[in-house]
Amino acid sequence: MKKEKLNKNEIKEVLSKLEELYKGAKSELEYENxxxxxxxxxxxxxxxxxxxxxxxxxxxxxxxxxxxxxxxxxxxxxxxxxxxxxxxxxxxxxxxxxxxxxxxxxxxxxxxxxxxxxxxxxxxxxxxxxxxxVFSQPAIAVDTHVFRVSNRLGLANSDDVFKTEEDLMKNIPKNKWSEAHHWLIYHGRRVCKARKPQCEICTLNDQCLYYK
DNA sequence: AACTCGGGGCA
DNA sequence: TGCCCAGAGTT
The missing domain is CATH 1.10.340.30 (Hypothetical protein; domain 2)
Structure with missing residues (x-):
């Protein structure tokens, strides 16, 4: 991981672009029980x-x-x-x-x-x-996609999952946690892949720490 | 940190 | 065929 960090405006811009791309993204695992x-x-x-x-x-x-x-x-x-x-x-x-x-x-x-x-x-x-x-507690679940993408983009800056959680909770407005979690997953699956990231077609590459 | 579990979908 | 998948547990 790079040691660089995004400033607040850069973070805002990244989140804005993710929202534009994946607005309304939600889990396919919809269980209220x-x-x-x-x-x-x-x-x-x-x-x-x-x-x-x-x-x-x-x-x-x-x-x-x-x-x-x-x-x-x-x-x-x-x-x-x-x-x-x-x-x-x-x-x-x-x-x-x-x-x-x-x-x-x-x-x-x-x-x-x-x-x-x-x-x-x-x-x-x-x-x-x-x-x-289902219990409305403050938490962001960090899976492999969320971990990889958030650290590549600079929304998090850690090789540790717990720290990545903290970074994300700090950098993302609380009312967007759930949705942003899914933006990162969607982006990870479709563009920011583990093996062959599609950096050429990624609309966030101009401010992406991984791409630089 | 590396390894194992695993059937099924897809190129 | 080979690669990959919204992880967790063990060593």
Whole structure:
């Protein structure tokens, strides 16, 4: 990462251009139920949201609560979620998580990030998605796209995910956190790719620290 | 910091 | 075929 930093006006300009490009961008994982969002987000690791939605659409018809999930064996759940990939570990983690939710949290999803991160299969990114999306807590989930793009553009300046979160929360107006999170993901997937970034066609390249 | 898990979509 | 995918856990 470069050591340079953008000034406030440059940050404003970058955010303005991202908004212009991806205005209205939002998650394809739209679950208002905390438990369902938690499960969908665990499944979304290294998997497209579209496929997660295909799986959960059917799965949640049959199993809706942690207690109901515990009726399944690991092998049975594995069949349901197979197309999301990593299904052995995800199946094991999800059922163990459900066991903890039932035993320790009365079948509810805890609203504390540290408690969420103690659940198997739930890391900081998934915990942030849950607390920000359904519990209205201040957090920005930093996945690989958000991390890479925000540091390339200069909206963050760190090789550490926690620091990147802090930078983003500082540099982005609070009422834009959720939307900006998706701008960065969209830009990362379509233009600012990990391997072959499309810098030539990127309309932000004139102020991009990575491009310079 | 590097490695592993993984089926499915796409070039 | 090879590459990639809204991560997390282990060593």
């Amino acid at each position: 905390p438990f369902q969002l938690l499960i969908a987000t665990i499944l979304a690791a290294q998997c497209t949201d579209k496929r997660v939605n295909q799986v959960t659409a059917k799965l949640f018809e049959h199993y809706q609560t942690p207690a109901e999930f515990l009726e399944l064996t690991e092998e049975e759940l594995g069949v349901w979620i197979k197309s999301c990939g990593f299904y052995n570990s995800k199946s094991r983690n999800i059922l163990e998580t459900c066991r903890i939710l039932v035993d320790k949290y009365n079948g509810e999803v805890p609203q504390v990030r540290e408690e969420l991160m103690e659940l198997p299969g739930v890391g900081r990114k998934t915990a942030n998605v849950v607390i920000s999306n």
